[in-house]
Amino acid sequence: MRTYLECVPCIIEQTIKTARDLTQDWEKKEILVQKVLETLSNISYNQSPPYLGREAHRVIRKILDNPDPYLKMKKEFNRVGKELFPSLQKRANHSKDRFADAVKLAIAGNIIDFGPQHHFELMRTIDKVLLAKAAIDHTGSLRDDIESASTILYLGDNAGETFFDKILIEKMPPKEIYYGVRGSPVINDATSEDAYWAELDKVTKIISNGSDAPGTILEDCSGEFKDIFARSDLVIAKGHGNYETLNEIKGKKFYFLLMVKCETIAKDVGCSVGDFVVKKIQNAVQP
Amino acid sequence: MRTYLECVPCIIEQTIKTARDLTQDWEKKEILVQKVLETLSNISYNQSPPYLGREAHRVIRKILDNPDPYLKMKKEFNRVGKELFPSLQKRANHSKDRFADAVKLAIAGNIIDFGPQHHFELMRTIDKVLLAKAAIDHTGSLRDDIESASTILYLGDNAGETFFDKILIEKMPPKEIYYGVRGSPVINDATSEDAYWAELDKVTKIISNGSDAPGTILEDCSGEFKDIFARSDLVIAKGHGNYETLNEIKGKKFYFLLMVKCETIAKDVGCSVGDFVVKKIQNAVQP
Structure with missing residues (x-):
């Protein structure tokens, strides 16, 4: 975009x-x-x-003169994510449609950077998201595509949100799953350290993208990351930054999991601010 | 500021x-x-x-490559102001406290640039302002200071709002009143042309400040304007731009007539967004 x-x-x-x-x-x-x-x-x-x-x-x-100005904020989000994790797991396991609710929880995790909230408020927002309907909902297709994929690349967004991603990843069938993170600190985006803190290495292979952009600018990414990207059957991408940098890439199957936070993205995606979205995009490769 | x-x-x-x-x-x-x-x-x-x-x-x-990009908008505001003027006059003349209500109307005119509104909506907003209480209200003191002044400088803000200013000026006792406008077009601010269009020359002497700033930057103003400023007993200044450029000037008696449109001004003035304000400021000259 x-x-x-x-x-x-x-x-x-x-x-x-x-x-x-x-x-x-x-x-x-x-x-x-x-x-x-x-x-x-x-x-x-x-x-x-x-x-x-x-x-x-x-x-x-x-x-x-600070290589990681948001470090304190990220630590706080990681702490909150860790504390919430058991109750999130409980919710996901006591659901009628565990996969669909895990997708919703992963998206709900995107609110973690809406400023400091009390756990109670955060949990209330999560409850709301679980009850709400996605404005664009390709969850069924996502489920099928995960089922048939061999290699999946899951691109994280913020620190702390990592725990919410883990809930969804735990609901996926055993596959080769990579969890992609930023190569070095930028805003409160998750880096390898945050992914390890959420013990995502127990359910995925954590892969740094080698870049300091708050999104996934492919030209900017490491060779290793680009290889994994190329051979993934499916890319699940969280948040605005990943959408903005990947939504026009051709020849790859993407599912964008978004909490829509501004008018510009709302217009581009085709929904309203505050909506949440599970949107499949697969742009044709031009001959 | x-x-x-x-x-x-x-x-x-x-x-x-x-x-x-x-x-x-x-x-x-x-x-x-x-x-x-x-x-x-x-x-x-x-x-x-x-x-x-x-x-x-x-x-x-x-x-x-346009010396007056907002010309069309200013013409529209002037047209609206002219159409509303008779009914504004009627309101001001059928009021219990004509002066106080004329002050309110002058401030209400500041909403004219809130985008294209139907007359009906505009009149409804004006009705609301007439009923509301100013957050800071030095109207009484303004009345007394006008009474005892010989020369008054009234600084306009937007085109069209000029008609609302005229309502207030018509309620002032006969004095030497100057109506100050921007020296050349900037945004939708009133210039001499707009002041003459509102026939403010019939009740004041229209004076261009010689500057293209959306406010009154004294160093930027013409010698003639600075002379009038210096010998005025009182300056009545409309809108954000005049407040932002004059509120710290020392040794002059100002009354700022404002519709507060943003958090920054609200904080600086000491009120809330949406408030209207008649605020006297007279900063002491340091020895």
């Missing part, structure tokens, strides 16, 4: 939020915003939003 | 709205946003938001 004009102020707002959260130094905040503006003024919006995000967050890390 | 970090994405959103409204050419839209980002990356945020706005709108006019 290309960058829509509306994505630009959104990335700048993220920058400002980071500036506010991570430094008290007014001059540093101002330089941070100015440098991000300068950076975003030099990139073609034919690139995807995570491409712009990658550049912006490189600037942020450099100016804050 | 300095530029808060939150003002930056807001100015960029305005730019995007302009780009959308005024050109179909995608490449031009992209260049417009990129050039505004570049411009805003080179200005200190110790400047006021209208300083940044001035620079952004200079870029917009240049790239669109």
Whole structure:
């Protein structure tokens, strides 16, 4: 997906939020915003939003002189995910349609970055999602495609959400499953460390994509990751960033599991803000 | 008032709205946003938001090759203002406290730029404002200060809103009143042309400030305007832009008439978004 004009102020707002959260130094905040503006003024919006995000967050890390500004937040999300995990498992195991509810739980996990919430609130939101209907629902087809696949690549999104992904992966039949994560810290996105913390190595092979983009920019990924991507029968991709970087890739079968958080994505996907979505996309390879 | 970090994405959103409204050419839209980002990356945020706005709108006019991109919108607002004027006058004349209600009407006129509204809706909003209580209300003091003033400078804001200002000015005792407008087109702000269209020359002396900022940056204004400013006993200033550029000026008696449209101004003024405000500010001159 290309960058829509509306994505630009959104990335700048993220920058400002980071500036506010991570430094008290007014001059540093101002330089941070100015440098991000300068950076975003030099990139073609034919690139995807995570491409712009990658550049912006490189600037942020450099100016804050901090290789992982969101580390504390990620630790908190990991802690919350770990604490919730047993009750999530219980829900998934006491369900009429365990697979469909596990898909919903995986998507519900995407709300973990909606700011600090009490467990009680988080659980209430999860309950709501379990009762709601997906705006676009290709869960049946996903189930069939998992059944017939040999190799599956599951692309994670945020730290802590990893535990919700594990719920879904545990409901899949035994296959060769790779759990893809970002190659190095960017925002609160899950890296290998977060995936191991959720013990995803017990149910998948954890694979770093080698990139610091908040999405999956294939040209940016390691050879090893690209090989696994190429030979996977199926890619399950979580969250906005993965959708924005992969939705136009040709010749691959994708299932995008999304909580729709902004108008731009809603328009692109064809639904409303607040919807959740299980959307299959398989673009034809042009001859 | 300095530029808060939150003002930056807001100015960029305005730019995007302009780009959308005024050109179909995608490449031009992209260049417009990129050039505004570049411009805003080179200005200190110790400047006021209208300083940044001035620079952004200079870029917009240049790239669109259009000296007055909002001309059509201003004409529409002027038309609406003119049509409403007789009924506004009637309301002001059939009121228990004519002056206080004229102040409210002048502030209500500030909603004219909230996008195209039907007259009916506009009148309903005006009715609401007339019934509501100002969050900060120095109307009594304003009345007294007008009474004792010899020369008054009234600073307008948007085209069309000029008619609402006229209602208030008609309720003032006969004094030397100047109606200040922007020196040349910027956004939908009133210039001399709009003031004459509202026949404000019949009740005031219309004075251009000589600047293309969406506010009143004194260093930027003409000598003539600065003279009038200096010898005015009282400045009545409408809207965000005038507040942002004048609220810290020392040694002058200001009354800011505002409809509070964003969190940043709300915080600075000390009220909530949606409030309306009649706020006296007179900063002491430091010895």
